[in-house]
Amino acid sequence: MAFMSKSFNKQELHDPGLIRLIFSNTYLAPLWLLARVYLGYQWILAGSHKVWGADRWVAVDGPDGLGLKAYWERATAIPEKGAPPIKYDWYRDFLTYMTDNSWYHWFSWVIALGEVTVGVLLIVGAFTGLAALAGATMNFNFMLAGSASTNPVLFILAVLVLMGWKVAGWIGVDRWLLPALGTPWEPGRIVSAVVPHQEGPSQRLTPRHGPA
Amino acid sequence: MTKLVALILGVSAWAGVAVLAVLITFNVGDKNQILMFLPILAAVILAWAVGEIVTERVFPQREEDM
Numbered sequence: 001m002a003f004m005s006k007s008f009n010k011q012e013l014h015d016p017g018l019i020r021l022i023f024s025n026t027y028l029a030p031l032w033l034l035a036r037v038y039l040g041y042q043w044i045l046a047g048s049h050k051v052w053g054a055d056r057w058v059a060v061d062g063p064d065g066l067g068l069k070a071y072w073e074r075a076t077a078i079p080e081k082g083a084p085p086i087k088y089d090w091y092r093d094f095l096t097y098m099t100d101n102s103w104y105h106w107f108s109w110v111i112a113l114g115e116v117t118v119g120v121l122l123i124v125g126a127f128t129g130l131a132a133l134a135g136a137t138m139n140f141n142f143m144l145a146g147s148a149s150t151n152p153v154l155f156i157l158a159v160l161v162l163m164g165w166k167v168a169g170w171i172g173v174d175r176w177l178l179p180a181l182g183t184p185w186e187p188g189r190i191v192s193a194v195v196p197h198q199e200g201p202s203q204r205l206t207p208r209h210g211p212a
Numbered sequence: 213m214t215k216l217v218a219l220i221l222g223v224s225a226w227a228g229v230a231v232l233a234v235l236i237t238f239n240v241g242d243k244n245q246i247l248m249f250l251p252i253l254a255a256v257i258l259a260w261a262v263g264e265i266v267t268e269r270v271f272p273q274r275e276e277d278m
Binding site for chain 2: 033034037038040041044045048052116119120123124125126171172173175176
């Protein structure tokens with residue numbers, strides 16, 4: 001078993017310089033700003049159609065979420081000819097369960113306000129990584145439900161912003177928020193002042209300094 | 213007192229960006245996405261620049277934060 005301990009000896013592998021430049025260096029923060037604001041704008045736009053206007057999902061006369069119900073019913077329908085919109089039976093069962101239990105009344109609010117919130121957070125650059133994760137999750141679910149539309153492009157952008165979370169919000173609120181709050185593995189000034197800092201497992205790693 | 217005013221100014225600037233982005237998108241929609249995108253981008257850069265200048269003057273960075 002010696003080879004096992006040698007293979008998995010907590011050796012930290014370093015990213016190449018180009019990857020670190022793109023995903024960890026504030027020099028390219030303006031590029032992330034463009035991606036982030038575009039993504040945020042698209043989310044607010046998508047959310048605006050659901051909370052605003054004639055075809056909105058919420059705050060309508062009568063029960064909320066009928067638009068979402070219609071969307072779920074279209075997605076879960078199995079046509080006589082051709083392939084159904086949803087490829088995975090477990091996902092179709094999931095949407096059918098939510099439809100049968102009238103979850104669309106409150107879930108329409110979650111989606112509509114969630115889209116606007118994700119958009120606002122991405123535009124102001126607050127909790128950028130978490131906002132991108134939430135956006136990617138919504139894109140992923142829309143794609144599972146058979147909707148292509150702009151979802152593939154927005155999903156890729158969200159994953160990239162998620163990978164560049166450290167610098168994606170640099171020209172934004174995260175420029176001040178992240179140093180103040182920090183992360184679970186590296187608390188910031190405010191958290192450190194309230195909770196005494198304890199050494200986490202990631203900091204016990206002893207990196208080997210090989211070629212970058 | 214100066215720090216409190218700076219903090220309120222910063223929070224207000226970013227809240228303003230959020231409100232502006234929502235108002236622009238909700239009212240103008242997707243009629244011209246480029247024209248809608250640019251003022252939002254400009255507002256973000258302006259709020260960030262204000263924050264940088266104010267932070268530099270009111271909250272000078274300590275050595276251990278670098």
